[in-house]
Amino acid sequence: MFGIALTGRPSATATVSPPRTHLVVACKGVTKDFGTGDTRVQALRGIDMELPYGEMSLLVGPSGCGKTTLISIVAGLLDPTDGEVFVLGENLGKMSAGRKIAFRGKYIGFVFQQYNLLPALTAAENAAVPLLIAKVPRRKAIERAREMLARVGLASKTEVLPAQLSGGQQQRVAIARALIHEPRLLVCDEPTAALDAHSGQTVMELIRRVAVRPDRGVIVVTHDNRVYKYGDRIVSMSDGHVESIEVTPHLDKQGEGTS
Amino acid sequence: MTWIALKMLVGDRAKYFGILFGVTFATLLMTQQASIFWGLMNNTTSQIQDIEGASIWVMDPNVRYVDDIKPLSEDDLYRVRGISGVAWAVRLYKGIARARFEDGNFQQMILLGLDDATLVGAPRDIVLGSLADLRKPDAVIIDEAGYKYLWPDQPFELGRTFEMNDRRAVIVGICKARPTFQTFPIVYARYSQAVVYVPRERKVLSFVLAEPEPGLSPQEVCRRIEEGTRRSQGRPGLRALTRSEFMAVTIRYYLQRTGIPINFGITVMLGFVVGAAIAGQTFYMFTVENLKQFGALKAMGVSNLRLIGMSLTQALVVGVMGYGLGVGGAVCFGLFMGAVAKTVPPAFLMTWHILVLSAVAVLVIMLLASVVSIRKVLVLEPAIVFK
Numbered sequence: 001m002f003g004i005a006l007t008g009r010p011s012a013t014a015t016v017s018p019p020r021t022h023l024v025v026a027c028k029g030v031t032k033d034f035g036t037g038d039t040r041v042q043a044l045r046g047i048d049m050e051l052p053y054g055e056m057s058l059l060v061g062p063s064g065c066g067k068t069t070l071i072s073i074v075a076g077l078l079d080p081t082d083g084e085v086f087v088l089g090e091n092l093g094k095m096s097a098g099r100k101i102a103f104r105g106k107y108i109g110f111v112f113q114q115y116n117l118l119p120a121l122t123a124a125e126n127a128a129v130p131l132l133i134a135k136v137p138r139r140k141a142i143e144r145a146r147e148m149l150a151r152v153g154l155a156s157k158t159e160v161l162p163a164q165l166s167g168g169q170q171q172r173v174a175i176a177r178a179l180i181h182e183p184r185l186l187v188c189d190e191p192t193a194a195l196d197a198h199s200g201q202t203v204m205e206l207i208r209r210v211a212v213r214p215d216r217g218v219i220v221v222t223h224d225n226r227v228y229k230y231g232d233r234i235v236s237m238s239d240g241h242v243e244s245i246e247v248t249p250h251l252d253k254q255g256e257g258t259s
Numbered sequence: 260m261t262w263i264a265l266k267m268l269v270g271d272r273a274k275y276f277g278i279l280f281g282v283t284f285a286t287l288l289m290t291q292q293a294s295i296f297w298g299l300m301n302n303t304t305s306q307i308q309d310i311e312g313a314s315i316w317v318m319d320p321n322v323r324y325v326d327d328i329k330p331l332s333e334d335d336l337y338r339v340r341g342i343s344g345v346a347w348a349v350r351l352y353k354g355i356a357r358a359r360f361e362d363g364n365f366q367q368m369i370l371l372g373l374d375d376a377t378l379v380g381a382p383r384d385i386v387l388g389s390l391a392d393l394r395k396p397d398a399v400i401i402d403e404a405g406y407k408y409l410w411p412d413q414p415f416e417l418g419r420t421f422e423m424n425d426r427r428a429v430i431v432g433i434c435k436a437r438p439t440f441q442t443f444p445i446v447y448a449r450y451s452q453a454v455v456y457v458p459r460e461r462k463v464l465s466f467v468l469a470e471p472e473p474g475l476s477p478q479e480v481c482r483r484i485e486e487g488t489r490r491s492q493g494r495p496g497l498r499a500l501t502r503s504e505f506m507a508v509t510i511r512y513y514l515q516r517t518g519i520p521i522n523f524g525i526t527v528m529l530g531f532v533v534g535a536a537i538a539g540q541t542f543y544m545f546t547v548e549n550l551k552q553f554g555a556l557k558a559m560g561v562s563n564l565r566l567i568g569m570s571l572t573q574a575l576v577v578g579v580m581g582y583g584l585g586v587g588g589a590v591c592f593g594l595f596m597g598a599v600a601k602t603v604p605p606a607f608l609m610t611w612h613i614l615v616l617s618a619v620a621v622l623v624i625m626l627l628a629s630v631v632s633i634r635k636v637l638v639l640e641p642a643i644v645f646k
Contacts, residue, residue, distance in 0.1 A: 068645045071645060098562065101561075102560065110644070118266070119271075120267050120270020121267075121270070125266070130559055132262070132263060134560075
């Protein structure tokens with residue numbers, strides 16, 4: 001049922017095979033333990049979760065409930081102790097380390113809580129990083145980054161260093177960076193946590209507007225209940241379990257996914 | 260990614276200059292000290308280099324370096340001349356004479372007595388006067404640095420006199436000579452003149468200078484001289500060395516028997532250690548402070564191999580720049596010291612060997628710095644970006 005061919009070097013310009021499944025992420029009995037013996041901590045206790053394409057799924061829950069661990073496993077940054085994780089139809093557990101790195105570079109975009117922009121690079125250069133990783137020529141990559149920054153409302157800030165941008169602007173640069181290589185899965189970790197309420201709303205609206213597409217899945221980890229309204233699906237976690245998955249009638253689903 | 264690595268490197272100005280300073284400092288100290296050391300070592304052989312015209316130096320078998328004079332007998336000269344393959348062989352006197360000047364001052368001099376007939380070993384570069392005048396009675400030629408030392412800030416003037424062993428010496432020429440290890444003025448005279456400038460001894464011949472016949476190598480003729488002069492009952496004959504061999508023997512003596520290499524070695528090692536510590540620590544801090552960024556790059560699909568490449572690129576670039584600045588600084592030091600030295604030029608000789616060795620040392624420093632730092636990145640879990 002699952003299976004997307006991942007061949008060759010990751011390239012932002014490469015055409016991705018159409019998914020053979022409607023699920024962008026599927027977790028089956030995923031557990032994750034940290035430590036051993038008496039110090040063993042079970043962060044995830046059997047997660048079953050299916051997230052379809054074309055939706056923004058919010059992963060919510062109190063601190064320490066396992067959201068970050070789950071998102072790290074889904075993004076291929078951590079290996080589960082047990083269970084299976086399918087992303088874009090590919091079983092991450094059956095991928096070699098090298099293939100996983102290539103897979104991440106090609107198909108997954110990241111938005112981090114602390115932006116993690118390279119301080120020495122301008123906004124355009126930062127946004128171009130995934131293309132540079134994919135060995136797109138620098139001039140072309142930066143040109144595309146400028147276009148992407150224009151889409152997130154930073155056309156006038158392309159040559160500015162991150163330190164000269166506000167938190168909200170830096171997060172928009174991070175969003176541009178996450179989307180520039182047209183990933184099939186966007187993973188956002190607390191994208192509004194370091195922002196004030198207004199900037200947080202702006203960032204969530206932006207993600208909703210530019211990231212959600214029929215052929216892409218978006219997962220946002222958050223504990224900010226003010227942004228729940230932007231999710232199509234809310235996965236509530238508690239103590240390493242998925243407590244509930246709620247599909248929400250989103251306020252503005254009409255006409256979305258066309259950006 | 261190379262471009263990103265370089266932008267990251269120069270973007271953090273304080274650390275960039277910190278690393279650059281460390282490498283520059285290490286290079287400067289290592290090349291400058293090594294050049295002074297090598298200059299000193301080169302000075303120990305300056306008279307072997309200055310006495311041109313003969314490929315072979317023949318000496319007592321117990322001579323250990325050029326200033327270790329163990330006089331030969333006149334018979335030894337004739338024995339060398341009698342060896343098959345020796346085209347010619349002449350006398351050379353080398354010793355220390357004490358000169359007394361008109362003002363009552365005394366000064367020790369390096370006295371070189373050249374073969375009366377041929378003047379083999381005579382200075383090539385006469386600044387004032389004529390080599391032919393050395394055949395005049397009481398004539399000596401003095402080296403330029405020695406003249407400036409004895410008569411500072413005075414113009415060169417021929418005809419000045421002084422005494423050695425109560426015998427009059429008249430300066431008929433001023434020549435260029437390589438600076439010596441002992442820093443004494445150098446005086447050239449005819450052999451017959453030189454031997455009266457020092458207290459009388461039974462044997463006065465310091466060296467025999469010889470030249471092989473055409474078609475024979477100096478090494479072969481040296482071997483023949485040593486064999487041909489071997490005495491009975493296994494006693495060694497004369498020692499015959501080519502110029503380069505004699506220079507090597509002299510330098511080896513100073514390396515083995517003096518504390519000079521250790522003293523300079525300590526300074527060079529200090530430069531290496533301090534440079535490595537500054538560069539390594541700053542590079543490490545640079546990496547640690549950028550761990551989140553490296554983690555983000557890993558998350559975004561940058562492999563460990565590419566991260567190693569980035570780190571090595573950063574290390575290589577800053578290493579090359581620091582090396583260039585350090586060597587430049589050392590060269591400037593050498594030029595400056597040469598310009599301000601009023602009498603004897605400073606012992607400073609920067610050869611390609613020193614440049615290569617210091618480049619290797621800098622490479623090691625940067626590799627160490629890079630390895631220590633990159634370890635941190637390689638073991639970094641990319642999931643750190645979510646923490």
